[in-house]
Amino acid sequence: MSFLTLDHVSHHYFSKDSYTKAIDDISLSIEEGEFVSLLGPSGCGKSTILSIIAGIMKQTAGKVLLQDQLITDSKIPIGYMLQQDYLFPWKTILNNVLLGPKIYDTNSEETKTRALELLDEVGLHDVANQHPGALSGGMRQRAALVRTLINDPKIMLLDEPFSALDYQTKLRLEDLVSLQIKTYHKTTILVTHDIGEAIAMSDRIFIMHANPGSIDKVFEVPIELRNETPFLVRRHPKYQIIFDKVWDVLSKKETDSKVVPPTS
Numbered sequence: 659m660s661f662l663t664l665d666h667v668s669h670h671y672f673s674k675d676s677y678t679k680a681i682d683d684i685s686l687s688i689e690e691g692e693f694v695s696l697l698g699p700s701g702c703g704k705s706t707i708l709s710i711i712a713g714i715m716k717q718t719a720g721k722v723l724l725q726d727q728l729i730t731d732s733k734i735p736i737g738y739m740l741q742q743d744y745l746f747p748w749k750t751i752l753n754n755v756l757l758g759p760k761i762y763d764t765n766s767e768e769t770k771t772r773a774l775e776l777l778d779e780v781g782l783h784d785v786a787n788q789h790p791g792a793l794s795g796g797m798r799q800r801a802a803l804v805r806t807l808i809n810d811p812k813i814m815l816l817d818e819p820f821s822a823l824d825y826q827t828k829l830r831l832e833d834l835v836s837l838q839i840k841t842y843h844k845t846t847i848l849v850t851h852d853i854g855e856a857i858a859m860s861d862r863i864f865i866m867h868a869n870p871g872s873i874d875k876v877f878e879v880p881i882e883l884r885n886e887t888p889f890l891v892r893r894h895p896k897y898q899i900i901f902d903k904v905w906d907v908l909s910k911k912e913t914d915s916k917v918v919p920p921t922s
């Protein structure tokens with residue numbers, strides 16, 4: 659039994675006089691504690707897949723199972739982190755983090771202590787009482803990470819969480835997110851256009867193609883790379899070899915792609 663299973667999942671978006679076949683017959687399984695990436699060109703259905711797993715949208719065909727239970731029936735908490743942090747500007751960082759516990763009615767002194775501990779772990783303890791406007795993009799994404807972790811999600815869905823950041827901040831945040839996810843044994847799905855990021859962070863990479871979105875190939879990242887931090891993976895002798903293999907697969911696909919060129 660896999661932790662998460664997509665079983666022949668398809669999704670069509672309907673409008674008044676047309677429809678888009680966003681994803682077609684996607685089947686995949688993810689084990690508990692695994693970190694996988696969905697890598698592929700714009701419009702291949704990566705965000706659609708995450709929205710379906712998050713339960714925001716119902717697929718038009720197929721099944722999504724979490725620990726053998728339909729995801730729609732499951733009470734297992736899921737964390738969602740996006741490109742934009744969606745922090746409320748009028749709330750302090752701490753109160754933004756405590757929003758989930760308040761909604762789920764699990765807020766307590768203990769939760770507040772935990773929030774402050776997590777903020778400390780990501781270097782934000784000193785700004786807990788500041789508002790998001792006073793923070794840099796990288797700091798805000800760290801706050802968004804803590805806001806996700808505080809609810810103790812069993813799956814983390816990361817939809818291009820680093821793509822709006824400058825390159826140095828992105829590399830630092832990759833290491834931090836990876837450390838937090840490993841420390842707390844979270845099962846994670848990362849959506850990215852960045853081959854380097856997918857190799858640096860994942861155990862497996864699902865390469866997708868568009869029109870309609872489907873899985874083209876699955877790459878297993880060698881164990882020696884998985885045991886390194888994302889920053890050090892990029893310097894590993896095997897990194898470029900895998901990069902080139904992934905690049906080759908993607909290059910054979912659509913030219914309408916936002917994938918970064920092989921210079922990193």
Ligand SMILES: Nc1ncnc2c1ncn2[C@@H]1O[C@H](COP(=O)(O)OP(=O)(O)OP(=O)(O)O)[C@@H](O)[C@H]1O
Nearest residue numbers: 671672678679680699700701702703704705706707
């Ligand atoms: N709400 C919607 N209504 C109609 N079509 C949609 C809607 N959302 C997405 N689509 C279409 O479904 C397909 C998949 O979109 P999706 O956003 O999942 O792709 P993506 O891989 O996440 O793209 P990107 O990398 O640009 O974020 C695209 O053709 C897109 O235009």
Ligand SMILES: [Mg+2]
Nearest residue numbers: 704705706817
């Ligand atoms: Mg998307």
